Amino acid sequence: MLTLVRKDIAVVAAFGWLIVWLVAPSYLVPAIAAARTGRVYLWVNVAFAAAAIVSVCLLDARSGADRFIHSLPVTRADVVRARYVTAIVLAIGVLGIGTAVGVIHVLAAAPSGEAWPRWLAPDVGLAYVVVMALLIAAYLPCYFRWGYGAGTIVAAVLLAGLVIAGDVAGGAMGAAPPGLPRGLAVRLTVAAVERWGLVAASIAGVAGGGLLLAASAALAARGYRDRQF
Amino acid sequence: MTPVPAIVRDGMAEPLLEFRNVSKRYPDFALDDVSFSLPRGYIGGLIGPNGAGKTTIVKLLLNLVGRDGGWITVAGLDPVDDEVTVKRRIGFVHEVPSYYEHLSLDAIGRVVGRFYLDWDRALFASLLREFDLPARSRFGSLSRGMRTKGALALALAHRAELLVLDEPTAGLDPVFRRALLERLSAYVAEGRASVLISTHVTSDLERLADFITYVRAGRVVLSATRDELAERWALVRGGPALLDEETRGLLAGYERSAHAVTGLTSDAPALRRLLSGRDAVVERATLEDIMFYMGRSC
Numbered sequence: 001m002l003t004l005v006r007k008d009i010a011v012v013a014a015f016g017w018l019i020v021w022l023v024a025p026s027y028l029v030p031a032i033a034a035a036r037t038g039r040v041y042l043w044v045n046v047a048f049a050a051a052a053i054v055s056v057c058l059l060d061a062r063s064g065a066d067r068f069i070h071s072l073p074v075t076r077a078d079v080v081r082a083r084y085v086t087a088i089v090l091a092i093g094v095l096g097i098g099t100a101v102g103v104i105h106v107l108a109a110a111p112s113g114e115a116w117p118r119w120l121a122p123d124v125g126l127a128y129v130v131v132m133a134l135l136i137a138a139y140l141p142c143y144f145r146w147g148y149g150a151g152t153i154v155a156a157v158l159l160a161g162l163v164i165a166g167d168v169a170g171g172a173m174g175a176a177p178p179g180l181p182r183g184l185a186v187r188l189t190v191a192a193v194e195r196w197g198l199v200a201a202s203i204a205g206v207a208g209g210g211l212l213l214a215a216s217a218a219l220a221a222r223g224y225r226d227r228q229f
Numbered sequence: 230m231t232p233v234p235a236i237v238r239d240g241m242a243e244p245l246l247e248f249r250n251v252s253k254r255y256p257d258f259a260l261d262d263v264s265f266s267l268p269r270g271y272i273g274g275l276i277g278p279n280g281a282g283k284t285t286i287v288k289l290l291l292n293l294v295g296r297d298g299g300w301i302t303v304a305g306l307d308p309v310d311d312e313v314t315v316k317r318r319i320g321f322v323h324e325v326p327s328y329y330e331h332l333s334l335d336a337i338g339r340v341v342g343r344f345y346l347d348w349d350r351a352l353f354a355s356l357l358r359e360f361d362l363p364a365r366s367r368f369g370s371l372s373r374g375m376r377t378k379g380a381l382a383l384a385l386a387h388r389a390e391l392l393v394l395d396e397p398t399a400g401l402d403p404v405f406r407r408a409l410l411e412r413l414s415a416y417v418a419e420g421r422a423s424v425l426i427s428t429h430v431t432s433d434l435e436r437l438a439d440f441i442t443y444v445r446a447g448r449v450v451l452s453a454t455r456d457e458l459a460e461r462w463a464l465v466r467g468g469p470a471l472l473d474e475e476t477r478g479l480l481a482g483y484e485r486s487a488h489a490v491t492g493l494t495s496d497a498p499a500l501r502r503l504l505s506g507r508d509a510v511v512e513r514a515t516l517e518d519i520m521f522y523m524g525r526s527c
Contacts, residue, residue, distance in 0.1 A: 003343045010340050014331050064327035070293050071323075072344045073316035229293040 004074060004082030008056050009089065015055070041102065041119040042181055045128050049094040050135055053087045054152065061148030066229045080144055080221045084213060087140065091132040095125065118178060122198055126205050127189040133209030134185060135159060137216035145223030244302070245269040245391055245423045246290070251299030253285055258447060260285050263299070265442040265452040269390075270420035272413060274438035275427040276516060282447040283427040284324075287395050290425075291321060303391060317345060320384025324396035326376045330369030334362055334379050338386070345387035353386035360405070373400035381409070385416070392416065392424040398433050410437050431516035441516060443523070450523060463497035464518050466490070467509035475503060482525035493522035 060066065069079060102120045118124070142155035166184040176182035180190060192201040244266040253260040260282045267273040275283050288294045290301060292308045301308055308315045328337050334357060342348035357364050360378040362371075371379065377400055384392055392413070398406045410433060413424050426434065434441065441458060443451040453461070465471070465480075471490045472483065479500045483492035493514055494500045501511050514522075 006343060007340050010336065011329050011332070014329075014336075059329060059331075063329045064325075065329060067291075067293065067323055068326075068328050071291055071316065071319070071321040072341070073313045074344070075312050078313075226295075228295070229288065 001074075001078045001082045001085070004069075004078060005085045005089065008082065008086035011059050012052065012056055012090070041098070042124055042128055042131070042186065045094055045098040046131055046135065048098070049091045049132055050139075052090040052094060053136065053139065056083070056086060056090070057143050057148050057152070070229060076224050076227075077221050080140075080217055080224050083140060083144075084136065084217050084220075087136045088213070091129075091136070095128055099125065118180060123190050123193040123201070124180065124186070126193065126198070126202055127186040129209060130185050130189050130205050131183075133212050134162065137212045138162065141216055141220040141223055144220040144227070147227075243269055245304055246273070246425060247300070247302045248286070248289075249300045251286075251289060251301060252297050253289060253294060254297050258282070258285075260289075260447045263444070263447075263449050265440075265449055267423050267425060267440055269423055270417055271439040272417055272424045272426065272437055273440040273442065274431075274434035274516075275425060275442050275444060276429065276431055276434065276520060277444035278429060278520065281444045283429075283444055284395060285447075286444065287321075287393055287425075287427055290393060291316070291319070317347075317387075318390040320387060320389030320392045322377065322380040322384050322392070322394045322397050324399060325373070326380035328368050328379075330367065332368055333365045334368060334371075334382075335364040337368060337379070338364075338383065341383050342386070347388045349386050349388060352388075353382055356382035356385055374402060374405065377401060378405065388422075390422050392422065394424065394426045394428075396428050396430075397426060398428065398430055406433075413437065431520060434516060443516075443520065445523075451519065458516075458519070459513065461495055461497055462514045462519055463494055463500065463511050464514040464522070465492045465494060465500060465504065465509055465511045467504075467507070471504075471507070471509050476500070479503065482522040484522065484525055491522070493518060493525075 060069070070076075074082075099120070102117075106117060106120060138158050139152075139155040142158065143151040145151060146154055163183070167182065170176065170182040170184040170187045173182075173184075173187050176187065177190065180186060189201070189205060192204065195201075196204070245268060247266040249264050251260065251263040258280070263282070263286060265273075275286060277283050285294065289296050290303070290308060292312055295309075303315045303318060306315050329340075332340070338350070338353045338357075342350060342353070354364070357379075360382055362375055362378055362382065368376065368379065377397060381394075381397070394413075397409065401409065413426075414437060416422055417424055426438065428434065439455055441451070441453060441455060442449055465476075467490055469485065469488065469490055471492070472485060476492070477483075479494050479496055480492040481495045483490055494511075497511060504511065
């Protein structure tokens with residue numbers, strides 16, 4: 001399975017220059033205008049991570065790599081598990097890049113002694129983990145069941161529904177804290193950190209995300225088992 | 230059920246690949262009761278017209294599609310139950326090889342090599358040189374023939390026991406095509422590996438294949454060794470009087486015009502005896518003749 005993950009990483013690594021020329025500078029826009037648009041920062045991270053994950057699937061589809069992958073000594077379950085691991089690795093990588101760019105910007109631009117910006121706080125990072133777990137758990141089963149084209153459309157509709165529902169539910173909880181999005185996942189994560197502390201909330205968030213991804217991977221494997229190539 | 234050919238050469242009769250009563254149903258097509266085998270150390274040809282089911286057979290072997298019935302074994306192992314072990318032993322060259330378009334052959338070799346225990350990096354590099362392939366060019370920039378050569382290099386470099394080639398000569402220049410066929414002969418000569426070639430270009434198989442399996446409309450209509458084909462199958466040509474009741478009984482198919490009859494028989498010795506002294510010519514049937522005339526009666 002790890003060989004498949006290395007294959008996925010090697011495939012996207014060929015586009016590493018995009019990180020230098022496109023992804024990293026893109027963080028500067030919300031970072032520079034952080035006072036007004038700090039809440040966008042989390043969604044920039046989510047958008048880039050989603051784009052990276054979808055890109056791996058797109059590269060497979062564009063190259064017609066299904067036959068190639070299935071001629072390799074791997075099972076379909078291996079392919080599914082590896083793609084989940086790749087998605088997690090990419091999500092963590094994007095969080096790392098986003099955090100690094102944010103920290104560098106804050107250290108360089110903020111006056112000394114000023115409070116650490118809300119949008120770069122650890123609980124927002126945890127909220128990102130929760131949101132990405134939801135996103136991966138929704139997207140990959142659709143991709144494995146229906147392929148890149150139809151699967152991405154189904155997942156986009158599903159995720160759009162989740163975002164709207166989360167936004168409405170989060171809005172119903174009252175005004176969002178300054179610098180934070182008002183979506184339900186973020187609000188609940190921030191509330192959990194306030195109530196239980198960062199460590200306990202992180203353990204709960206990561207464990208919950210892990211369980212969600214495990215269930216999602218089982219569903220994806222079932223859908224993929226029946227695919228004909 | 231179509232008989233499964235089994236021959237012994239140098240004491241070997243173990244089938245490296247075996248299909249027994251395999252079936253696969255699609256809404257508009259069915260592969261039905263497919264049986265054939267290929268012993269270790271031989272080249273098998275899977276022939277048939279477009280849409281006959283050859284590619285479905287290859288897909289079943291690679292577990293790209295699930296079978297509805299029957300058994301498939303590679304070295305005694307089921308490609309579904311022992312998928313990883315079986316695929317380690319198979320090298321596959323698809324009709325239109327598809328790898329990551331933005332990667333070079335060099336990079337694809339590094340990616341693929343990690344999956345195989347027997348991957349031979351030096352052999353892969355030497356195959357790229359031998360096939361005159363640019364190791365650092367993007368796969369997407371290669372011509373169809375070069376892609377096939379690249380796929381072949383990948384399949385050979387992990388020393389596959391069973392090479393499965395789906396229409397391998399499409400897009401190849403005549404010089405490399407001949408070199409490829411010679412290389413395949415050499416590959417099986419050690420008796421360790423076998424090659425299954427699925428093609429409708431029967432001329433490639435005339436001299437190369439030890440076994441021929443002819444698939445038509447999802448069924449195996451003929452599975453025999455090349456020697457059996459040469460001994461038993463023949464083409465007969467003669468005047469309209471040739472087509473009497475006795476002769477017709479020995480023909481697997483024929484075509485008749487106002488002045489001539491051309492027929493195919495699967496019992497050449499009997500037909501020769503029957504036509505002895507009559508005005509008819511009995512000659513060797515090519516694979517194309519067999520594909521063309523079998524089941525034909527017009």
